[in-house]
Amino acid sequence: MSSLVVETPGLLTTVQDFGREGFGVLGVSASGAADAVALQIGNLLLENGAGTPALEMTLTGGTFLFPDGAVICLAGGNFGAQVDGKALELWRSHAILPGKRVVIGATRDFARCYLCVAGGIGVAEFLGSASTHLLSGLGGCQGRALRKGDVLPIGRLERNIRRRKLRAGVLEELKPEKTLRVTRGPQSDWFPEEARRILVSGEFVVSEESNRMGLRLDGPRLAARENKEMISEGTPLGAIQVTPSGQAIILFVEQQTTGGYPKIANVIGVDLHCVGQLRPRDTIRFEEVSLAEARALWIKQQKLLSSEERLFA
Amino acid sequence: MRFQAASDQALLVYLGEEIGAAAHEGVVRLLRLLQREPITWIRNIQPAYCSLLITFDAAAADHAEVQAKITAYEKRAETLPVAKARLLEVPVCYGGEFGPDLEDVAAQHGLQAEKVVELHIARTYHAYFLGFAPGFAYLGDLAEEITTSRLETPRKEVAAGSVGIAGRQTAVYPFATPGGWRLIGRTPLEIFRKDREPMGLIAIGDQVKFRPITRAEFLAMRRS
Numbered sequence: 414m415s416s417l418v419v420e421t422p423g424l425l426t427t428v429q430d431f432g433r434e435g436f437g438v439l440g441v442s443a444s445g446a447a448d449a450v451a452l453q454i455g456n457l458l459l460e461n462g463a464g465t466p467a468l469e470m471t472l473t474g475g476t477f478l479f480p481d482g483a484v485i486c487l488a489g490g491n492f493g494a495q496v497d498g499k500a501l502e503l504w505r506s507h508a509i510l511p512g513k514r515v516v517i518g519a520t521r522d523f524a525r526c527y528l529c530v531a532g533g534i535g536v537a538e539f540l541g542s543a544s545t546h547l548l549s550g551l552g553g554c555q556g557r558a559l560r561k562g563d564v565l566p567i568g569r570l571e572r573n574i575r576r577r578k579l580r581a582g583v584l585e586e587l588k589p590e591k592t593l594r595v596t597r598g599p600q601s602d603w604f605p606e607e608a609r610r611i612l613v614s615g616e617f618v619v620s621e622e623s624n625r626m627g628l629r630l631d632g633p634r635l636a637a638r639e640n641k642e643m644i645s646e647g648t649p650l651g652a653i654q655v656t657p658s659g660q661a662i663i664l665f666v667e668q669q670t671t672g673g674y675p676k677i678a679n680v681i682g683v684d685l686h687c688v689g690q691l692r693p694r695d696t697i698r699f700e701e702v703s704l705a706e707a708r709a710l711w712i713k714q715q716k717l718l719s720s721e722e723r724l725f726a
Numbered sequence: 727m728r729f730q731a732a733s734d735q736a737l738l739v740y741l742g743e744e745i746g747a748a749a750h751e752g753v754v755r756l757l758r759l760l761q762r763e764p765i766t767w768i769r770n771i772q773p774a775y776c777s778l779l780i781t782f783d784a785a786a787a788d789h790a791e792v793q794a795k796i797t798a799y800e801k802r803a804e805t806l807p808v809a810k811a812r813l814l815e816v817p818v819c820y821g822g823e824f825g826p827d828l829e830d831v832a833a834q835h836g837l838q839a840e841k842v843v844e845l846h847i848a849r850t851y852h853a854y855f856l857g858f859a860p861g862f863a864y865l866g867d868l869a870e871e872i873t874t875s876r877l878e879t880p881r882k883e884v885a886a887g888s889v890g891i892a893g894r895q896t897a898v899y900p901f902a903t904p905g906g907w908r909l910i911g912r913t914p915l916e917i918f919r920k921d922r923e924p925m926g927l928i929a930i931g932d933q934v935k936f937r938p939i940t941r942a943e944f945l946a947m948r949r950s
Binding site: 550597715 | 730731732733734735736738743744745757761769770771772773774775776777778779781784785788789855856857858859860861862863864900901903918920925926929930
């Protein structure tokens with residue numbers, strides 16, 4: 414078995430795939446890649462399955478040694494990856510010779526970069542997924558972020574990989590935006606008209622206290638009309654819940670599965686990958702769309718991502 | 727039954743508007759039928775006190791279709807017999823280092839610590855749902871006399887097995903996680919183990935009773 418050796422792990426690097434959806438009854442949230450679109454394209458460029466496990470790096474990269482060589486692809490934010498001082502372009506496959514190390518720096522644009530490897534990262538699955546769930550210490554590499562000295566098995570190359578190229582316009586269409594589209598939340602009528610207006614007209618800043626569980630937003634307060642006690646209920650991915658002090662929190666991939674704060678709105682499916690690319694101190698806005706518009710956009714995005722002809726030149 | 731769109735890919739189904747046995751029985755019946763006869767486009771079901779959050783594949787169905795299908799399921803679920811609940815006993819060493827908030831909780835209610843423990847063990851609790859973290863069961867209802875608010879500032883880390891109370895609920899922390907519930911004791915049992923089937927000790931619909939044990943018993947059970 415070939416392997417990857419972690420020489421420096423970076424700020425927070427975890428093994429992620431599409432996550433384990435469907436275990437809400439056990440209290441398990443899906444986890445999975447924060448930017449599932451980047452993960453998918455990175456994998457497809459290597460002819461991997463779309464949700465093959467990869468390394469998700471956060472704000473800074475790390476140094477990874479490939480003793481037996483590998484074919485890799487970097488997808489998502491540009492973290493300035495190099496081999497022997499030579500830059501590795503994003504969104505294309507690169508052959509790494511045996512004994513070479515990939516050195517990945519700090520982000521120049523977005524929050525997360527994926528290091529995809531042909532054949533994938535081989536870790537034991539928990540409930541059908543390799544995704545790391547940090548809060549409960551399950552999945553991925555011993556349920557935790559990577560550390561110096563970790564050795565991860567990687568897939569062996571069975572054949573040559575075609576050098577695939579993305580079609581012009583694909584990256585532009587899937588570029589992470591800082592205006593997030595939302596639909597109304599299940600408790601949106603708990604909020605005064607004024608709060609709902611501020612949500613879609615104000616600017617919010619992603620707080621430093623944001624992680625894979627949720628993004629706390631600084632900015633205008635959105636307090637509910639009355640401090641009505643809410644009965645805890647299931648919380649969808651991307652829900653914008655509001656604390657009694659009026660702070661908005663976007664629930665994200667490692668979210669609590671249930672919650673008792675009113676939800677004013679919900680980020681739509683096609684924009685969830687944009688949430689995964691937000692950095693602390695980024696300024697964001699919200700724009701309301703209808704359920705029907707959100708659904709049409711979702712079907713369009715799914716069609717693009719599942720069509721080799723549309724993705725690759 | 728009431729429906730509410732929760733996101734572009736999720737629908738909330740309310741089977742009541744309060745915390746109680748009747749609404750929750752409806753939740754469990756509908757859940758059991760959806761588990762027995764799965765619908766292909768349902769991606770996740772999250773039960774809670776009186777609701778189910780249904781996450782679905784939006785390319786395959788829209789809210790109206792999900793609503794129609796769930797309505798038909800619910801009609802049939804009403805006639806399903808509900809299996810008799812399991813009764814689980816959870817041993818707990820109360821107070822001291824294992825229950826750092828026991829004295830505070832007692833003082834807040836003008837009770838002796840022993841009385842708080844007595845009230846906590848007197849009831850058989852109903853497992854309403856699992857949430858927060860894998861295996862974390864929301865157990866209710868706590869006796870009114872010891873209903874206590876969450877901590878103002880949650881702890882950064884709560885030891886695995888800690889028994890906490892918050893509002894009219896009680897729970898056992900399956901993992902060392904951050905937590906804001908008031909801790910009154912700890913169990914030596916492993917609440918969640920990924921190498922066990924089932925992984926979680928407590929499941930939705932179970933009945934749970936707590937039994938007080940000494941520190942020596944706690945340590946002996948831990949070792950075995």
